[in-house]
Amino acid sequence: MSVETHEAVHRHEPPTSFIRKYIFSLDHKVIGIQYIILALVAVVVGMTMSVLMRMNLSWPGTNWPILATLFPGGAPGGVINPEFYLSLVTMHGTIMVFFVLTTAPQGGFGNYFLPIQIGAEDMAFPVLNMLSFWVTFVGFIVILAAIFFSGSASTIGPIGGWTGYAPLSALGQIAGPGQGMGMNLWIISIAIFCVGSLLGALNFITTLLNMRTRGMSLMRMPLTCWAWFTTAVLALLSFPVLLGGGILLLLDRLAGTSFFIPGGLYVSGILSGTTPSFPVHTGGSPILWQHLFWFFGHPEVYIAILPGMGATSHILSTFARKPVFGYRAMVFAIFAIGLLGFFVWGHHMFISGMSPYSAMTFSILTLSIGVPSAVKTFNWLGTLWGARIRFTTPMLFAIGFVSLFVAGGITGLVLGQTSLDLPMHDTYFVLAHFHLVMGVASIFGMFAATYFWFPKMFGRFMNDALGKIHFWITFVGVYCIFVPMHVMGLVGMPRRYSQFTEYTFLTRLHPLVVFVSIVAIITVLTQFLFYFNLIWSIFKGKKAGPNPWEATTLEWTTASPPPHDNFAGVLPVVYRGPYEFAVPGAPNDFVMQTEPETETERAGGNGHNGHRH
Amino acid sequence: MATTVTGTKPLRKTGFGGGLKGRGPNGNGSPKRNGHRDAFFEARSAANRYRIGMWVAMASILMLFTALSSAYIVRAASANDWQPLHMPRVLLLSTALIVVSSITLEFARRKLKSGERRAHKSLLVLTTLLGLGFLASQLFAWKDLARQGVYVASNPHSSFFYLLTATHGVHLLGGLAGLGFLTLRSGLKTDDELAATKSQAQTDAVSLYWHFMDILWIYLFFLLFFWRQQ
Numbered sequence: 001m002s003v004e005t006h007e008a009v010h011r012h013e014p015p016t017s018f019i020r021k022y023i024f025s026l027d028h029k030v031i032g033i034q035y036i037i038l039a040l041v042a043v044v045v046g047m048t049m050s051v052l053m054r055m056n057l058s059w060p061g062t063n064w065p066i067l068a069t070l071f072p073g074g075a076p077g078g079v080i081n082p083e084f085y086l087s088l089v090t091m092h093g094t095i096m097v098f099f100v101l102t103t104a105p106q107g108g109f110g111n112y113f114l115p116i117q118i119g120a121e122d123m124a125f126p127v128l129n130m131l132s133f134w135v136t137f138v139g140f141i142v143i144l145a146a147i148f149f150s151g152s153a154s155t156i157g158p159i160g161g162w163t164g165y166a167p168l169s170a171l172g173q174i175a176g177p178g179q180g181m182g183m184n185l186w187i188i189s190i191a192i193f194c195v196g197s198l199l200g201a202l203n204f205i206t207t208l209l210n211m212r213t214r215g216m217s218l219m220r221m222p223l224t225c226w227a228w229f230t231t232a233v234l235a236l237l238s239f240p241v242l243l244g245g246g247i248l249l250l251l252d253r254l255a256g257t258s259f260f261i262p263g264g265l266y267v268s269g270i271l272s273g274t275t276p277s278f279p280v281h282t283g284g285s286p287i288l289w290q291h292l293f294w295f296f297g298h299p300e301v302y303i304a305i306l307p308g309m310g311a312t313s314h315i316l317s318t319f320a321r322k323p324v325f326g327y328r329a330m331v332f333a334i335f336a337i338g339l340l341g342f343f344v345w346g347h348h349m350f351i352s353g354m355s356p357y358s359a360m361t362f363s364i365l366t367l368s369i370g371v372p373s374a375v376k377t378f379n380w381l382g383t384l385w386g387a388r389i390r391f392t393t394p395m396l397f398a399i400g401f402v403s404l405f406v407a408g409g410i411t412g413l414v415l416g417q418t419s420l421d422l423p424m425h426d427t428y429f430v431l432a433h434f435h436l437v438m439g440v441a442s443i444f445g446m447f448a449a450t451y452f453w454f455p456k457m458f459g460r461f462m463n464d465a466l467g468k469i470h471f472w473i474t475f476v477g478v479y480c481i482f483v484p485m486h487v488m489g490l491v492g493m494p495r496r497y498s499q500f501t502e503y504t505f506l507t508r509l510h511p512l513v514v515f516v517s518i519v520a521i522i523t524v525l526t527q528f529l530f531y532f533n534l535i536w537s538i539f540k541g542k543k544a545g546p547n548p549w550e551a552t553t554l555e556w557t558t559a560s561p562p563p564h565d566n567f568a569g570v571l572p573v574v575y576r577g578p579y580e581f582a583v584p585g586a587p588n589d590f591v592m593q594t595e596p597e598t599e600t601e602r603a604g605g606n607g608h609n610g611h612r613h
Numbered sequence: 614m615a616t617t618v619t620g621t622k623p624l625r626k627t628g629f630g631g632g633l634k635g636r637g638p639n640g641n642g643s644p645k646r647n648g649h650r651d652a653f654f655e656a657r658s659a660a661n662r663y664r665i666g667m668w669v670a671m672a673s674i675l676m677l678f679t680a681l682s683s684a685y686i687v688r689a690a691s692a693n694d695w696q697p698l699h700m701p702r703v704l705l706l707s708t709a710l711i712v713v714s715s716i717t718l719e720f721a722r723r724k725l726k727s728g729e730r731r732a733h734k735s736l737l738v739l740t741t742l743l744g745l746g747f748l749a750s751q752l753f754a755w756k757d758l759a760r761q762g763v764y765v766a767s768n769p770h771s772s773f774f775y776l777l778t779a780t781h782g783v784h785l786l787g788g789l790a791g792l793g794f795l796t797l798r799s800g801l802k803t804d805d806e807l808a809a810t811k812s813q814a815q816t817d818a819v820s821l822y823w824h825f826m827d828i829l830w831i832y833l834f835f836l837l838f839f840w841r842q843q
Binding site for chain 2: 211239241243255256258279284291
């Protein structure tokens with residue numbers, strides 16, 4: 001058949017050398033896995049830091065001999081000192097936000113599945129795709145360098161937090177331990193990361209606009225693709241602003257400019273301009289940094305969570321065996337969240353002295369994000385309503401995502417109001433809010449995605465029993481960690497303090513602090529079950545066919561794992577929407593997107609197409 | 614998970630009530646029967662890729678300069694340490710050079726369309742030289758300021774001047790790389806239609822970027838020297 005020969009021409013043969021296949025690969029699937037591995041390594045570093053912080057908070061002053069050996073400067077005699085604690089806070093936040101929550105959901109799963117789900121053979125610019133990973137990787141190496149070369153023996157990085165507020169971040173060594181070389185490396189790492197993310201976002205947007213296969217109209221795309229697309233748009237427009245801010249900050253530090261440094265500063269007992277290490281500065285605006293940072297920072301939290309929302313919608317529909325409730329509304333809600341995300345950065349700065357009128361505007365816009373968020377939540381519940389749910393591990397994590405998104409998001413309505421935010425700012429209430437909604441919910445979305453797509457990526461299932469144990473301990477664990485933190489915040493416990501022994505009004509909270517730490521350590525240890533499951537299942541997991549979950553989208557029409565060019569030289573043709581489950585009269589309870597239309601449909605025999613003829 | 618693969622049985626052609634809940638066969642995309650793209654489809658999408666990618670990249674660069682501009686405006690108003698620079702006259706030459714280079718590049722693009730390869734190539738080379746001239750002229754402006762004793766840390770206006778010109782210059786280097794690529798490419802023979810479409814798309818993308826750099830410079834020039842001068 002002539003079609004066969006034509007297809008053979010179109011086949012892309014995989015590269016044969018090890019380096020082109022696994023290291024500098026142009027295959028979006030390999031690059032996706034590289035991103036996921038990067039996130040899996042980074043998250044271990046981040047979790048280790050959180051355990052060290054919890055140890056210090058709940059058992060202050062304890063001598064941990066191992067710490068004395070590992071960090072003779074930061075924990076002299078095994079007792080963690082305050083600067084060391086602050087550098088842990090900084091590096092934990094930076095590594096988690098940038099190298100875990102931004103890489104795995106978008107760079108990892110987005111890279112792997114966006115082209116397959118729209119029926120493309122690869123990304124639009126494969127070389128750019130490879131570069132975006134390796135640039136991100138260099139960013140990670142530089143942030144690790146900040147740990148080892150922080151310029152101070154007592155810290156493992158700068159002590160400015162992941163927000164790196166000016167002016168202390170702009171002054172250099174004089175502002176404290178780790179604020180010298182550590183801070184320089186921190187800024188450079190973030191700038192490199194920005195470039196990597198921008199290259200990735202450019203690729204995602206072009207791929208989605210240009211590479212959809214025949215019949216894959218925008219409104220036939222899986223919601224995952226909409227989520228990745230919106231995320232890419234957010235990254236494209238917000239990372240340049242952080243990059244710009246980072247350049248200004250670096251110039252303040254290295255070239256002696258005064259973008260963010262006001263005049264007449266008196267720091268560490270030295271007045272600006274009296275020593276060579278603290279040159280004279282005038283007129284800079286520290287608040288300017290906050291504006292630039294949060295203009296990026298707020299979209300960034302949606303960059304972290306939107307892919308999780310997409311995966312959750314996708315997985316809920318698959319295992320509820322029902323179409324997503326209100327597909328169109330879901331698409332508009334994703335866009336609305338993304339759009340509003342650009343106009344609410346001021347709610348991070350209510351205490352910066354902004355005009356009450358601006359604060360009110362930011363507050364109203366912030367609260368209005370509740371509307372599309374509620375649309376999404378109710379549509380998820382609508383999808384589950386009356387369904388015969390298959391409680392697989394990915395389904396449990398997807399339901400967990402909905403639960404955590406609601407639990408974490410609802411306090412956003414509290415913090416979005418100026419009058420309530422003022423007393424709660426910089427307390428554990430804020431900490432609990434954003435960890436639940438941006439950290440844990442996003443990660444649950446990614447756990448769901450991992451368990452769901454693992455059979456496609458490796459041709460084998462992950463172990464279900466281990467997966468369910470992992471789910472239940474983690475699910476209960478994160479609630480036990482973060483619900484008490486809301487209480488601590490309401491009592492007035494401030495963030496970023498290394499210990500609370502000096503504050504008598506907080507001493508009665510101490511048992512709660514210890515409880516949180518114990519649960520946190522158990523939850524962290526449980527994650528190694530996931531790691532074990534992941535590695536074990538690659539080699540020993542139960543074999544999976546091309547469509548083990550009886551799902552409908554394009555990735556399930558190809559082999560597991562997919563061939564190098566995804567569809568073995570043939571591009572699929574799409575005839576219908578992504579979530580056609582439980583279609584009345586169909587022989588199976590699911591209809592693949594590639595299933596050609598029937599005579600009845602072509603004749604316009606149903607209500608949907610009636611108006612066409 | 615114990616679910617087994619049941620596969621997808623072909624749907625019956627007729628006979629079930631209600632039909633399928635599809636968006637219909639002729640949805641936006643109009644699937645055809647042969648399960649692969651034809652050659653033309655392939656080429657069109659590969660060519661479009663460059664144009665779309667360039668628009669997306671420009672959106673991102675625009676955001677970078679928006680961020681820096683808003684920093685400029687805020688910083689100018691935040692304290693009274695702002696000392697306006699004396700504009701180095703050579704910047705007028707820079708501006709003229711980049712405007713002319715945009716025009717020559719536009720002619721180069723049209724020559725490619727009409728198939729006049731030799732003229733296309735020489736106009737590309739001319740544009741590249743004008744671009745290099747622009748960068749040299751910018752460096753002279755820096756030298757001029759340095760001779761006046763005005764450096765990056767001297768005052769906020771000079772900080773922004775050096776920063777904005779350097780950032781623009783770095784982006785312009787990208788444009789020069791693109792022009793160099795086009796010049797090298799223009800020597801190759803392109804008889805088949807696909808390659809011609811592709812090289813037209815690459816030329817379009819590079820010239821889009823170059824015009825963007827041109828307009829961006831004019832904007833920066835006005836922001837730096839004609840906005841809020843007292």
